[in-house]
Amino acid sequence: MEMSQYLDIFVEEAREHIQALNDGLLRLEQNPTDKDVVSELFRSAHTLKGMAATMGFAKTAELTHRLESSLDLVRQGVLSPSSSYITAVLQAVDALEGLVESAATGQEDTSITIDHLIAALPTSADVAKVEEMVETAEQEVASTAASELEEHALVVLQAARRQGLQGYRLDVSLAPDALLKSARAYMVFQRLEQHGEIIQSEPSVSDLEAERFEDRFTVWLVSSAPSSLLQEEIENIADVRSVVVTPLDQRADSASSSDASADMTPRLRMGKSVRVDIARLDRLMNLVSELVITRTRLTQLSRDLDNHALAETTATLNRILLELQDEVMQVRMVAVEQIFNRFPRMVRDLSQQLGKDVDFEITGQETELDRTIVDEIGDPLVHLLRNAIDHGIEPAAERAKLGKPAKAKLRLSAYHRGDSVFIEVQDDGRGIDVAQIKQKAVERGLIGADEANSLDDEAALKLIFQPGFSTAKQVTDVSGRGVGLDVVASKIASLGGRTSVHSELGQGSVFTIVLPLTLAIMATLQVKVGPERYAIPLSVVDQTALLKRSELDVIEHRLAMSYRGQTIPVVDLREALAVPHTSAQAEDVYVVVVYRGRKLLGLMVDELLGQEEVVVKPLGRFVDRSPGISGATILGDGTIALILDVTSIV
Amino acid sequence: MSTAAHLEEERFVVFRLAGEDFAIPIDGVHSVERMMPITRVPKAPTFVEGVINLRGEVVPVIDLRRRLDLPPATEDVDAHIVVVLAGEQLVGLIVDEISHVLSLPATAIQPADQVIGEANRNFLQGVGQGEQGLIIILDLERVVDPER
Numbered sequence: 001m002e003m004s005q006y007l008d009i010f011v012e013e014a015r016e017h018i019q020a021l022n023d024g025l026l027r028l029e030q031n032p033t034d035k036d037v038v039s040e041l042f043r044s045a046h047t048l049k050g051m052a053a054t055m056g057f058a059k060t061a062e063l064t065h066r067l068e069s070s071l072d073l074v075r076q077g078v079l080s081p082s083s084s085y086i087t088a089v090l091q092a093v094d095a096l097e098g099l100v101e102s103a104a105t106g107q108e109d110t111s112i113t114i115d116h117l118i119a120a121l122p123t124s125a126d127v128a129k130v131e132e133m134v135e136t137a138e139q140e141v142a143s144t145a146a147s148e149l150e151e152h153a154l155v156v157l158q159a160a161r162r163q164g165l166q167g168y169r170l171d172v173s174l175a176p177d178a179l180l181k182s183a184r185a186y187m188v189f190q191r192l193e194q195h196g197e198i199i200q201s202e203p204s205v206s207d208l209e210a211e212r213f214e215d216r217f218t219v220w221l222v223s224s225a226p227s228s229l230l231q232e233e234i235e236n237i238a239d240v241r242s243v244v245v246t247p248l249d250q251r252a253d254s255a256s257s258s259d260a261s262a263d264m265t266p267r268l269r270m271g272k273s274v275r276v277d278i279a280r281l282d283r284l285m286n287l288v289s290e291l292v293i294t295r296t297r298l299t300q301l302s303r304d305l306d307n308h309a310l311a312e313t314t315a316t317l318n319r320i321l322l323e324l325q326d327e328v329m330q331v332r333m334v335a336v337e338q339i340f341n342r343f344p345r346m347v348r349d350l351s352q353q354l355g356k357d358v359d360f361e362i363t364g365q366e367t368e369l370d371r372t373i374v375d376e377i378g379d380p381l382v383h384l385l386r387n388a389i390d391h392g393i394e395p396a397a398e399r400a401k402l403g404k405p406a407k408a409k410l411r412l413s414a415y416h417r418g419d420s421v422f423i424e425v426q427d428d429g430r431g432i433d434v435a436q437i438k439q440k441a442v443e444r445g446l447i448g449a450d451e452a453n454s455l456d457d458e459a460a461l462k463l464i465f466q467p468g469f470s471t472a473k474q475v476t477d478v479s480g481r482g483v484g485l486d487v488v489a490s491k492i493a494s495l496g497g498r499t500s501v502h503s504e505l506g507q508g509s510v511f512t513i514v515l516p517l518t519l520a521i522m523a524t525l526q527v528k529v530g531p532e533r534y535a536i537p538l539s540v541v542d543q544t545a546l547l548k549r550s551e552l553d554v555i556e557h558r559l560a561m562s563y564r565g566q567t568i569p570v571v572d573l574r575e576a577l578a579v580p581h582t583s584a585q586a587e588d589v590y591v592v593v594v595y596r597g598r599k600l601l602g603l604m605v606d607e608l609l610g611q612e613e614v615v616v617k618p619l620g621r622f623v624d625r626s627p628g629i630s631g632a633t634i635l636g637d638g639t640i641a642l643i644l645d646v647t648s649i650v
Numbered sequence: 651m652s653t654a655a656h657l658e659e660e661r662f663v664v665f666r667l668a669g670e671d672f673a674i675p676i677d678g679v680h681s682v683e684r685m686m687p688i689t690r691v692p693k694a695p696t697f698v699e700g701v702i703n704l705r706g707e708v709v710p711v712i713d714l715r716r717r718l719d720l721p722p723a724t725e726d727v728d729a730h731i732v733v734v735l736a737g738e739q740l741v742g743l744i745v746d747e748i749s750h751v752l753s754l755p756a757t758a759i760q761p762a763d764q765v766i767g768e769a770n771r772n773f774l775q776g777v778g779q780g781e782q783g784l785i786i787i788l789d790l791e792r793v794v795d796p797e798r
Binding site for chain 2: 290293532576577578580617618619620621622626627629632634638639640642
């Protein structure tokens, strides 16, 4: 049977079930007697098995089958889920993930071995019994419901009624000899969704897709269409033998007045969202970017022409474009949850491997970021979490000696502030020893001994982001392989973000990553350096100041200025950017104070040209590795301004 | 090689550079542009002139004379930018003057070791016989390879 059209759905749902298995197993480990979790796990395994078998992925089906049988033993209370048992199951789930990912290409990777995994799973041979138990479990659920509709479906139905929509029950039966039963069911769903919203089905959507039904199924729908139209639509589908459309009367939902907060299962949303190829979104974003450039040009023209009508039209265009830009950005936003939800598993494995007891907490996983950024932050975060467990958190014995709770706290949080998203990795471990950092930095030749003495704590902490720095006392399997925090910092910088660290010796450390909401469009401060024009991302600008040259200090041949009661270094951008000298610098200079990590830095420029929203363009070959420059943008008059990367300016 | 391949002709864009004729396969050429304002990129390699705005795209431009170790222009030249494809990206090459498009049979191209002239041999692919003398054919892939 040709199943390729269902492959995407299979892979998508299989991933969801695998994630559910991972989550559930971790919860089960925390709470081994939680029967609800076991049931959920069992159901996920069961559904996966059915889906895989229908798709013809034999290995996936076999492994999930064993998984299911083994979980059933737990459900019956025959087996108690020990930590080693959970590990065995998790390993099986990992293999399952590999199989599903390979299946995504249309072909299951048969080189993945599962025999040893199956051997590690305690299992009951009585498969038939397991099947039976599922059946009874499902029947139980059905009979305990107050009416034939589930609670969340009732909520939808009630809401729909208030909007004047009608609820229907459609009993569809297919010809007994129909070959593509699940495909027919799919067509029925599609056809119905053109006329309304499906609120429930019996059997469930996944069972229908997996062809786990005989030749009849029931669909509940809210719609504005008359029943005759629905009847006609469905009867026209091949292999549909009959359909009975019954309008639902008020009685159906009077049985239970459910609370409106009842959560909707994902399948109920299927009529409301579309899956869009990310490449298409990228193209859309590019087009909007082009529009933004053209708008800037138009605004300039209308200013030059001083035509009232044109100015008004341009203003309207501006407003619409802003909205459009906003919408497109919104479409590209995804929750960081996508990345975060694989961390609990990683933290568990790692802390077990290192013999550390860690209480891992995640907050703000619903925080949204541009998709391209979310795709890139996984590795840096893995690195920070590993570092925290490996270097930050002390072994249990040491914690006991220090009078700290045996269970260490590790927290990953995300939140919005203005145009940025903050992500923090916080541990209550040993903190970072500044003296040790300085010593190491001197040993590694990163700084001189004199310099080390004059460095304040904050500056010293920043050294850990320098290439060639690693604080691990011993090389472990986990970190200390020579890849350091510098990789994290430069990755984040390449995304237009910054990384900083705050640490209290003995109390723990907080690593903070600040990211822009989106990459493509950036608010900048435009400046002139000699004859050249540059853009500084507004997200790093703290303030600007007009100074006399004589007000700047020179400390050890370097420019500095006092700012808010502290002395901060100042970089002359003419020098740093090797701008060809055309004119002598005026006595009045502007300094743009920017954040470089947690530190402040002054950038000396000749002129401030104001703020401008720009579209970021990549620099292209030969020039993309130029220090101090992160990209380019095309201005309204067609000229190019380079975007400064303050993290790499020397 | 089949007989057909011997008879096959390849088309080249021919341009002048430091008094000599150079050519690159026309398949690798995206467009030919008049000289336009170039924005300097700080600390880029010396042979990189900067970046241009090519109809909304930011494209790096390299000075082909410097890339090939040829002396800087002393005379007035009618400089053009030959925009070539480097994988998915575009790169501009500054040349003294655009001459013409030339078709050469594969057999008319000799290996580079017979080439005489001042240009850095690392970037040369061969030499072909044009109407007015020898034409040096560049190895475009190497010219636009940042690792070389």
